[in-house]
Amino acid sequence: MSIRPQKPAPATPAPGKLPITELADMKTRRQRIVMVTAYDAPGGRLADEAGADLVLVGDSAAMTVLGHDSTVPATMDEMLILTRAVTRGASRPLVIADMPFGSFQVSDEDAVRNAIRFVKEAGADAVKLEGAGVMLSRVRAIVAAGVPVMGHIGLTPQSATMLGGFKAQGRSAEKAIALLRDARALEAAGCFSLVLEAVPAPVAARITDELAIPTIGIGAGADCDGQVLVWHDLLGLYDGRAARFVKRYADVGETIRAALAEYAADVREHRFPEEQHTYSMPDGELALFESAASDQHEHADDRG
Numbered sequence: 001m002s003i004r005p006q007k008p009a010p011a012t013p014a015p016g017k018l019p020i021t022e023l024a025d026m027k028t029r030r031q032r033i034v035m036v037t038a039y040d041a042p043g044g045r046l047a048d049e050a051g052a053d054l055v056l057v058g059d060s061a062a063m064t065v066l067g068h069d070s071t072v073p074a075t076m077d078e079m080l081i082l083t084r085a086v087t088r089g090a091s092r093p094l095v096i097a098d099m100p101f102g103s104f105q106v107s108d109e110d111a112v113r114n115a116i117r118f119v120k121e122a123g124a125d126a127v128k129l130e131g132a133g134v135m136l137s138r139v140r141a142i143v144a145a146g147v148p149v150m151g152h153i154g155l156t157p158q159s160a161t162m163l164g165g166f167k168a169q170g171r172s173a174e175k176a177i178a179l180l181r182d183a184r185a186l187e188a189a190g191c192f193s194l195v196l197e198a199v200p201a202p203v204a205a206r207i208t209d210e211l212a213i214p215t216i217g218i219g220a221g222a223d224c225d226g227q228v229l230v231w232h233d234l235l236g237l238y239d240g241r242a243a244r245f246v247k248r249y250a251d252v253g254e255t256i257r258a259a260l261a262e263y264a265a266d267v268r269e270h271r272f273p274e275e276q277h278t279y280s281m282p283d284g285e286l287a288l289f290e291s292a293a294s295d296q297h298e299h300a301d302d303r304g
Contacts, residue, residue, distance in 0.1 A: 002051065009222055018053055018094050020126065020148055020192055026053075026225070027214040035096075035216050036234070039065050039082045042229055044089025054216070055090045056128065056228060057083040059098040059158070071157045074100040080122045087123035096150055097124035099166025101158040108141035114149045127196065130156035132182035136189045143190035150153040151186035153178050153179055153219065155198035166200040168219070176203045182213075183207045195228065196220040221243030 037043045039061045047055050061082055062074035084099045090242035097118040106110035111129070118124040126148035129138060139149050154169045170176040179199060186194055193214050196204045201221025208215045208224050218225030229246065232238035236251035256273055266272035281289075 016092055016094055017125070020094060022065060023053075023094075023214050024191060024212065029210075031169050033214055033216060035228035036063075036091070036225055037228070038086050039231065039232045040085045041089035044086035044095070046089075046095075047231075048090045048092055049059060052090075052093050054096060054228075055086060055093045055227070057086050058230065059100045060230050062100075062233075064230060064238050072101045074098075076100060076103050076117065079103075082118060083118060083122035084123050094125040095123070096126045096128050097122060098135045099127050104135070104138050104142075108137055111138040112141050112147075115142045115149075116145060118151070119147055125267045126150055126192070128152055130173045131189060132185055136185055139186060139189040139191055148192045149190065150193045150216075151183075151189075151191040152195040152197065153182050153186070153199075154196050157197075168200065170199050170203045176200070178209065179203060180207055183211060187211050187213050198243075220244060 014137055014194065023033060034052045035055065035056055036047050036050075036052050037056045037058040037060060038047050039057060044055055053094055057079065059071040061073045061079070062068040065082070066074070066078065079097060079100050083095065085217075087095050099111070099114060099118075103114040115127045118127050127142065128150040129135060129142075130152045132151070138149065142280040143147050155167065170179040179196075180203070183194055183196075191213060193216060194205060194207075194211065195216045195218065197217075198219040199207075199217075199221075203224065204215065204217055204220035205223035214225035216226040216228050218228050230238070233246040234247050234249045235257075236253045239253070241247070263272065
C-alpha cells in the first residue's frame with residue numbers, strides 16, 4: 001500500500017517573495033531551480049539581485065565563516081544570527097535555515113522548538129535537516145507545526161564520520177536503493193524539496209523522476225530539478241580543498257588579497273589617506289579650536 005505524500009506546510013510569503021508552492025510548478029515546467037548559500041546581509045542581497053530562487057544559510061558557515069574543520073560545531077545561536085542577517089538582504093528568494101547538529105537529533109520537541117525559532121527570531125521561510133530513518137518523525141513534527149522542511153540525503157556532512165568521510169554515497173545497488181527509499185519516505189513525511197549531495201548521477205536522476213517534489217543537487221548530476229553551491233566555493237573565497245563537484249566562477253579571494261596588500265602598502269608608505277579622503281573645517285572655526293586647545297594645554301601645565 002503506497003503512502004500518499006503530505007502536502008508541504010503552508011507558507012505566507014511576503015510581497016514579492018517566491019511562493020514555496022511555485023517550486024513544484026517549476027519542476028513540472030522543467031524550469032531549473034537556483035539555490036546558493038549565503039551567510040550575511042550583503043550575501044543575501046547579491047544572491048537576490050543575481051536571480052537566485054533559494055538562499056540556504058548553510059551550516060557550512062562553521063567551516064567557511066567561523067573557521068572550524070567541520071560543520072558540527074555550528075550552534076543554534078550562531079545560525080540564528082547568520083539567518084537573521086541573510087533575511088535582511090534577500091527579499092524574493094526563499095531563505096532556508098540549516099538546522100545545526102544537535103538542534104534536531106535529540107527529540108521531536110527539540111526539533112520543532114528550534115525550527116520555530118528560525119522562523120520567529122530569524123525570519124526564515126523554511127528549515128533544512130539532514131538524514132531520513134529516525135529523522136522522519138522530526139520532519140513530520142516540524143511540518144505539522146507549520147514550518148516547511150527541506151530534506152537532505154546522500155553525503156550528509158553532520159554525520160560524515162559515520163559515512164566513512166566526505167565520500168559519494170549510493171554507489172552500490174543496495175545503497176542506491178536505500179537512498180531511493182529514503183527519498184520517498186521524506187516526501188511522504190512532508191518535505192517540500194530534497195537536497196541530494198554526492199550521489200551518482202543516474203541514481204539522482206531516478207530519484208528526481210520518481211518524486212513529485214523538486215530535488216536540488218550538489219554533486220548529483222545535471223538531472224536534478226535544481227542545483228546548489230556554497231558561496232565561498234564558487235567565488236574562490238574558501239582556502240580549503242574544493243570538492244570534485246565545485247565549479248569556481250570567480251577568484252574573489254585573490255582580488256581581496258591584492259586589494260588588502262595595496263592598502264597596507266599605501267598606509268606604510270604614507271600614500272593613504274590623501275587630501276580627498278579627509279574632512280576640513282572653516283578657517284575661523286579652526287582658529288577658535290587652536291586657541292581653545294592652547295588655553296587648555298597651558299592650564300594643564302599650570303596644574304602640573
